[in-house]
Amino acid sequence: xxxxxxxxxxxxxxxxxxxxxxxxxxxxxxxxxxxxxxxxxxxxxxxxxxxxxxxxxxxxxxxxxxxxxxxxxxxxxxxxxxxxxxxxxxxxxxxxxxxxxxxxxxxxxxxxxxxxxxxxxxxxxxxxxxxxxxxxxxxxxxxxxxxxxxxxxxxxxxxxxxxxxxxxxxxxxxxxxxxxxxxxxxxxxxxxxxxxxxxxxxxxxxxxxxxxxxxxxxxxxxxxxxxxxxxxxxxxxxxxxxxxxxxxxxxxxxxxxxxxxxxxxxxxxxxxxxxxxxxxxxxxxxxxxxxxxxxxxxxxxxxxxxxxxxxxxxxxxxxxxxxxxxxxxxxxxxxxxxxxxxxxxxxxxxxxxxxxxxxxxxxxxxxxxxxxxxxxxxxxxxxxxxxxxxxxxxxxxxxxxxxxxxxxxxxxxxxxxxxxxxxxxxxxxxxxxxxxxxxxxxxxxxxxxxxxxx
Ligand code: SAH
Ligand code: SF4
Ligand code: F3S
Numbered sequence: 001x002x003x004x005x006x007x008x009x010x011x012x013x014x015x016x017x018x019x020x021x022x023x024x025x026x027x028x029x030x031x032x033x034x035x036x037x038x039x040x041x042x043x044x045x046x047x048x049x050x051x052x053x054x055x056x057x058x059x060x061x062x063x064x065x066x067x068x069x070x071x072x073x074x075x076x077x078x079x080x081x082x083x084x085x086x087x088x089x090x091x092x093x094x095x096x097x098x099x100x101x102x103x104x105x106x107x108x109x110x111x112x113x114x115x116x117x118x119x120x121x122x123x124x125x126x127x128x129x130x131x132x133x134x135x136x137x138x139x140x141x142x143x144x145x146x147x148x149x150x151x152x153x154x155x156x157x158x159x160x161x162x163x164x165x166x167x168x169x170x171x172x173x174x175x176x177x178x179x180x181x182x183x184x185x186x187x188x189x190x191x192x193x194x195x196x197x198x199x200x201x202x203x204x205x206x207x208x209x210x211x212x213x214x215x216x217x218x219x220x221x222x223x224x225x226x227x228x229x230x231x232x233x234x235x236x237x238x239x240x241x242x243x244x245x246x247x248x249x250x251x252x253x254x255x256x257x258x259x260x261x262x263x264x265x266x267x268x269x270x271x272x273x274x275x276x277x278x279x280x281x282x283x284x285x286x287x288x289x290x291x292x293x294x295x296x297x298x299x300x301x302x303x304x305x306x307x308x309x310x311x312x313x314x315x316x317x318x319x320x321x322x323x324x325x326x327x328x329x330x331x332x333x334x335x336x337x338x339x340x341x342x343x344x345x346x347x348x349x350x351x352x353x354x355x356x357x358x359x360x361x362x363x364x365x366x367x368x369x370x371x372x373x374x375x376x377x378x379x380x381x382x383x384x385x386x387x388x389x390x391x392x393x394x395x396x397x398x399x400x401x402x403x404x405x406x407x408x409x410x411x412x413x414x415x416x417x418x419x420x421x422x423x424x425x426x427x428x429x430x431x432x433x434x435x436x437x438x439x440x441x442x443x444x445x446x447x448x449x450x451x452x453x454x
Contacts, residue, residue, distance in 0.1 A: 028062035033070025039164035069103035073351035091119040104183040161208040161430035168214035176357035212248040218255035231263035238267040249275040254292035271415040277317035281336030282329040313416035315344035321371030323362030345382040390440040402428040419444040
């Protein structure tokens with residue numbers, strides 16, 4: 001839960017610095033949820049920065065607060081509700097504080113949300129920037145929509161060399177447990193020309209790595225004229241000079257194509273890393289989840305991908321305690337993890353989401369202690385698998401794109417998305433470094449710098 005400090009420093013926004021006729025605000029954006037939310041918060045920060053507003057360091061020294069929310073599970077929703085509660089107190093003390101809410105809490109019934117949260121000044125759906133700008137105009141607060149997503153480094157303010165680029169919004173899949181399609185709507189792809197233009201601009205400003213984002217990136221382009229696909233887009237981006245790395249997420253096992261796999265295998269800048277959520281290791285549960293594949297199909301897919309991309313690192317998501325999940329069905333998920341040996345497993349306990357198919361059709365009948373126990377079993381197993389995988393990197397040299405500094409050490413990621421720390425007196429930010437790995441753990445690697453890679 002974020003701390004809200006004593007808010008004595010707050011002045012009403014309209015007593016702040018004025019430039020000409022326009023108001024300059026201090027803003028604070030609070031973000032939870034997926035990479036898409038992170039990208040959208042960076043975008044909003046960019047729109048505010050471009051007209052001179054300034055980032056504040058906390059709620060308590062901001063004139064404008066934006067909550068970018070997630071409701072994928074009840075636990076995320078609770079954090080949002082808790083923060084909204086804290087802000088209610090702050091607004092009572094400082095009525096001129098402007099509170100804006102976006103992200104997946106915002107559904108179509110904004111009237112009902114306004115009634116529940118009368119202290120919120122504006123609710124706007126994810127990506128509905130015209131609504132945000134229109135609100136700003138009414139308040140006399142300039143906000144300008146720009147094409148560029150802004151890349152930032154959270155740790156020291158220097159620009160990070162990595163940018164997040166949303167390429168497709170929404171989801172058409174309707175997995176039975178998932179609220180995302182209800183909150184983010186149907187799939188809408190951005191035209192490739194617009195994405196290429198954005199990446200070229202970013203590269204001109206020193207960006208070295210882009211991550212293309214979508215709830216289901218494999219569906220990219222089906223709604224566009226000529227139906228360009230993700231493989232076509234990767235080919236175009238790969239030919240941009242000075243870009244070092246390209247990533248994308250999230251892939252869907254039922255939609256990922258052989259063409260895409262071959263493209264990843266053949267393009268030198270596309271990293272050997274996939275996020276391919278399996279969700280369960282049991283066919284009956286997968287059917288109830290409406291995932292559209294079987295365990296065997298997933299297994300074959302991973303074998304094919306690993307044959308074509310031998311250096312592949314693979315992430316997955318698993319849900320435990322789905323309605324009716326027996327001990328045996330849960331064991332099937334454990335066996336699949338043992339067999340697949342993923343590099344990363346994001347595990348979550350099933351959380352019923354009002355309005356979804358699973359919420360309507362199944363009873364949430366797995367007790368929370370059982371869910372918790374299963375979750376810990378998965379975490380424990382995965383920790384031992386990844387510590388073995390990572391220990392094989394000991395003594396090897398890896399290429400790291402340095403993102404910034406944390407606790408006196410440089411940090412960055414390998415092409416396979418492993419976090420690496422090293423110490424050195426030089427300035428390494430945005431450099432590609434060759435690092436010799438000296439120490440490994442399930443969570444990160446430590447090493448010694450060998451040289452700059454050009
Ligand atoms: N588009 C991605 C994931 C989007 S949501 C995909 O197809 O997998 C991110 C993750 O949250 C999911 O992979 C799932 O593991 C988890 N999740 C979504 N809804 C959930 C729910 N109701 N309860 C528990 N976990 C959930
Ligand atoms: Fe949710 Fe399924 Fe869409 Fe992923 S693919 S966002 S899990 S509905
Ligand atoms: Fe959460 Fe919405 Fe992302 S529910 S996971 S912020 S798409």
